[in-house]
Amino acid sequence: MPSLPVAIEAHDIRKAFGATVAVDGASLAIASGSVHALLGENGAGKSTVVKLLSGLLTPDSGSFRLFGEPVHLATPRAAHKCGIQTAFQEMTLVRDLTVLENVLMPYAPANPLGLIRRRAAEAKVREHFASLRMADIRLSDEVRTLDLAIKQKIEIARALFRKPRILLLDEPTSTLSGRDVDWLGEIIEAEKAKGVTIVFISHRMREVRRFCDTLTILRNGRHIASGRVADLSETEVVRMIIGRSIGQTFPPRPPANAHHGREVLRVEGLSTAGKLREATLSLRAGEITGVAGLQGMGQLELFLACFGMMAPTTGTVYVDEKPVVIASPVDAVRADIGISLVPEDRKTEALFLKLSGKVNASMPVIDRFCRFGFIDRNRENAAVASVFRRIDVADRALWTRAAAFSGGNQQKIAIAKWLLAESRVLLLYDPTRGIDVGTKHELYLLMRAYAEAGGAVLFYSTEIPELVHLADRVVVMYQGRIVKEINSDALTEDAIVRAALGGAEGLGAAA
């Protein structure tokens, strides 16, 4: 191994977005021809490193060397020229173009008149797809009509089509299930045999063990450790990823048989036009209910339907054991319903980026601060300031626009909004995405405190350890259905992952 030359060498890379430092002086070296895992929590800086290597972003400082040569990866084309190809996580296929056009873009072969040699190119792509056992994908189909998993496979196939020297796979397994993960394994092996260097970004230790030779761990944008996968134990890796031991990270959980309060929200047989199929779920006061599932298994629809943001096609919602129709978030926010949602995407769903933290926080309940139609600004200021102090947001947030804060503080403002509303049900959709370890810890404490005060929490996370250590019970979703309910005494990562991959024993035990 040490005889191999270094394929990728990053030296003291730094990249900041406004107040958020995504990569903070990270250095790493990846041996040529190896399969290298890049590990870290959401927001640790993995995706930013991938984007820097792909030429989508340029570092504020620091430098890259590829095979010993210093490189400046200013554009995607520059990265392509260096032999780097990336299969991105948020897929970069263009919806309205065909599979063929997507694979060829922007290097489609053209004749002297500039016309694309479609037939010749099509034959080549078809042959390539066949060699990857993807011959059943029709090249003339528009990408919009395809499933997420198929799109992910095309994304990978396109990167391979260009014969990379370095292949970056950005969380390819987050949308692939059992058989497709095996497919990916074969591909990685074949490419490795050709001498391609592969960087594999993933959450799942299982796959890292299976596919990778070496690994690098990032935390809060910093390089924490590198080493051979075989030399590190699972607990060591987890400790390095989250920065402290599990026991220090999560607040103590009440015993499994603790008496929870009465039911506040129940859905029965809830289906939506999207992916949700006949979900039945009951939320009780004082309880944190976790939701697990691969991407796109109906969890988003479940959250949106509970909040009135998506219309169910069948099923009933009960609040305080009485049926009710929550037709829009306006209904959900009412003081006598009291449901709140912290949505997935802070920038487009949770925050008014151009408005101050105060205006953000008070927006859902601004009517409660109005007297004779006019806003009582003193009362509003006092109430918002009090909530901000409760969750340690700087007073500056009262008048500074939300865009000027780091990811962690932005998420706190998004949550402050719903603490101010004093709702009884808090729906949290992947709330720890892209925030630093310290803020995550604060959020865990806050969620537990909220539950102890009598609130009901529904909590979806892509970080399975969070669910294992924080939730009082976890429901697992697969293909739109709730396929398993796991109580805290049986909660393990393995149990969740198995059910989330559609494990046979999970299907039988539908909740």
Next chain:
Amino acid sequence: MTDIAKDSPQIMSRGFRFPWARHQGVMVAVVVLIGLLAINNLMSRGGMSYFEFSFLSLGGATLAIAAAGQTLVILTGGFDLSVGAVISLVNVLLATNMPDSGQGALLWALIGIGVGMTTGAFNGFFIAFLRLQPIVVTLATMFIVQGLTLLVLDKPGGAVSSRLSEVLVNDAIPGMLPMPIVVLGIVIVLWLWLKNTRFGTAIYAIGSDMDAARAQGISVAWTQFLVYVLAGGCYGFAGVFISAQTGAGDPLIGNAMLLQVFGAVVVGGTRLGGGRGSVIGSIIGAYILVIVVNLLLVFNISAYYSTIVEGCILILAVLVGALSRSSRASERSRLLLRRLGAWYRGLLPRQGHRLPQLLPLPGKESTGDEAGASFLERHREQLRYVLPAYVCFVLVLLLTQLMTGRALTNGSYYSSLLVLSSFLLILALGQGSVILTGGLDLSVPWTIALCGILLAGIVNGQNGPLIWVLPMVLAVGTLVGLVNGVGIAVLGISPIVMTLAMNGILQGLALLYSQGTPAGFSAPLMRWFMTDKSGLVTPVVVFVVIFVAIAMILHTRTAFGRRLYAIGNGERVAALSGIAVDRMVILVYMLSGFCSALVGIMLTGFSGQASLGMGDEYLLPSIAVVVVGGTLITGGRGSYLGMVGGVLLLTALQILLAGTTLPYATRVIIYGLVVLAAVVALRERSN
């Protein structure tokens, strides 16, 4: 792995399926065109003659060529409002400059196309490289180009050499093939070539998903830039063509084409927002519009209906194009049914008689006092955007003082400043509120004109009827806003398209009501209100000061104001924060309609009578003052206080320019440049 590949079913992927979904729009347009031709054929005795064929092909060619250019822009996700203005400019250039020789005709045809491409490059520079909003850039360009046009030729006149029409308009094969069809054939061939190049793929790719295209190595900026240049070239060629067709110059000839071009593009099945559609569809769409208007003639219907018909077709085409279960309109109707069902079964939240149950989180009580930050620190961001307008206003005041020697000390200067400002101060509330929510109201001009014409026509110089006419006219304006709002919020039509179509419809209504010549006079009371100088100040000044105070409170101290800003930061964020977005959007357009009506009334009072097109010169200023006042054209950031500064600045500038010998055309150009400068200077800082 190759072993497995051998026995995998390759035959499946060989089967070529015609991509129906992709070409659905064009197919529908073809069917509609054939149907219309059939009707046209039935109506004209003895079927369609060659003469009629060549007449129709000529009538639609200019529109088809212009629409082809606009299609390129729309496919990339852009918008180009400068199309009509460029056509007018090329027309007057040719009418005043082209010599009567074959060579001269060719040279000036090329110059015409070159002028179009230059305008396109101007647009493209600001949009592609400075990343400004296409709408505001092309709107400013539109006014600048209109100003240039008026400088070249300020009234219909001039002549275009017949050499040009010999080449472009006559028959290619006498009695068989008219030349316009050949020209369009060439356009189609060029399009098919373009579409099948890498650049063609790039156009669709950036319109469909700009980030994905960029990630794959497509140069988004250069593609956009070239598309605006090509589109400009098309407009220039359309200008050449219309010159050949009419043989004369008319500085306003392109104005009516803006609505028609969008109609043709949308009818042709191109999706607003980009990624889907084709130039061929737009050419068919152009002919559909032309034949429909032609049918009006055949059925002997007044030509005043033509803009109404065009507006309605545009709205209908957008609705039909978006017709599906997932469209906004069907989603909203399902929501309504769901609400009604819930109400019937007593399942609405308010029918549940639950008690409010709030859950205050314990711990960490705060003292509640505001942190000790200074006023400057707390308002730094607002000041950064608001102050420039006021600073420039003071500079213009000083300049006026220097040039005229009497402004700062002269009471009547301030009085006339405020009277002239009053119209824009009111429009700024309506347009500004709409812009803050992320929309745009292009129906302002004809809402003003229709309301003014209605008022003058009904009161006809009497004070008595004012008591019911004033509320009625204000209600008409509000109703216009209501329709706009419903179209945008409930039916999901884009604000620009909806209000542009509405503007056309209102224009038709105003023409129908007045039969082309507005009659009547405003009431003496209104004249007193707007112009009386016997008191300390003109009455309208008192009114407008109160109006500004109320508007300020509305924006800063009410829940309505807060939600305005919220929606502009993103409809989805707003909806997820428990705001009834649809209701708010409708209310905002109603407010804008109300303000336009108020201005229509005041303008009529001010000048004593109403006229067609009296609102036209208020569209750009209404947007300009909002932008100059530091409001982001895409919404979400800004303030009425800033807009007031913008109004004062622009009005002071107008007074200063009016004192000089600069013609109206120059003023329009200056406004356009001021808007561009303001957008560049006050744009959002990117991270």
